[in-house]
Amino acid sequence: MKTLRVAITGVGNVGSRIGGALEERAPEFARRFNADVRVVGVSASTEGLIDGSGISGERIAGRTDFVSGLTGQRFFDELEADVLIEAGPSNYVDGAPGLSHLEAALEGSMDVICVSKGALVVAGDDIYRRAAEAERQVRVSGAAASAMPTVDFLTYDLAGAQVTRFEALLTGTTTFVLDTMYRHGWDLDDAVAEAQESGIAEPQPEFDVDGWDTAAKLVVIARAVFNAGIPIESVPRQSVKNVNEEQIDCWKQHDIVPRLVGILELDDSDRVTASVQVKCYPKSHPFSLAEGSMKAVNVSTKRMGDYSLLGGASSLDATAAAAIKDLEHILTCRMSSSVQ
């Protein structure tokens, strides 16, 4: 049986859930792939743990035996692993700390799974270049709307269809906020507080509310699907903060439903533009049917017509599942490749 050694940087809401989910799936990986998939290293902001014999979900969640100072470069100096799952903070200014984690992992010939978005947004080109040089994979499902298949849908299922337009509800928090304001008359602050309570809002929820999270996901998807480098600052953004009671009443009178959407459009020369908008949809539109923190995608293609996907509410379990899906794809490649 081959061993696949997994490390996780960032073991907050998401990272610790991934640790637990991986432990649950390990027997299935053993059966299907004849692979012993185990977590051998985890790090948080000031401490970490490395144990080649495996680290249980319970030890991660309880931070049992964590060693003070075992983080950052020291963590990578001592780590021996095959795959890194990066689940630290998303920082759109300089990508830290995720960027240096991904660089160190690729330097150490690991495949990387990005759940945080900052490094991909700030230095996507560089990360993909380094991965290509190291002949390693970059997987981004967790950073590209987790619960809703986006990158895999566009690059695998719609490969050859020539996508011309992608419009989506990518941020569960803003769908939840607008939905509860519209349908239940909540005010913005209460709705945001509830999204924080459930663990889906960003640590700084204004990243969601002001459209940064959706813009970041568009940047990640544009890079992964269309190989397009879009600077996040160039993405026009509207904020849910500007939605007020009068507007809600007016939209209700017209039977239309507001949503914060991310849009990617390709022109005839395949140039990609991105925008984040508060748009209203008729009640029968799939985006209006997305309740709570559900996500939705509309894709137009040249050769296969149009598609709508609806479902996949933001949640910690769904994010963990997206990271484990990426891990499974890596496992499939590693098991069928001579390069292990």
Ligand SMILES: NC(=O)C1=CN([C@@H]2O[C@H](COP(=O)(O)OP(=O)(O)OC[C@H]3O[C@@H](n4cnc5c(N)ncnc54)[C@H](OP(=O)(O)O)[C@@H]3O)[C@@H](O)[C@H]2O)C=CC1
């Ligand atoms: N919440 C969600 O539903 C989703 C979140 N994401 C992304 O996942 C990431 C994590 O989100 P979430 O778990 O909610 O956030 P949390 O704030 O709960 O967790 C962040 C983790 O990162 C750790 N961390 C901070 N600095 C460092 C560092 N220098 N080295 C190593 N670890 C560090 C923190 O350590 P410490 O515990 O010591 O503070 C903490 O464990 C974010 O980038 C977010 O955008 C993606 C999809 C969905």
Ligand SMILES: N[C@@H](CC=O)C(=O)O
């Ligand atoms: N804050 C995000 C979570 C992860 O990307 C959301 O609300 O969907």
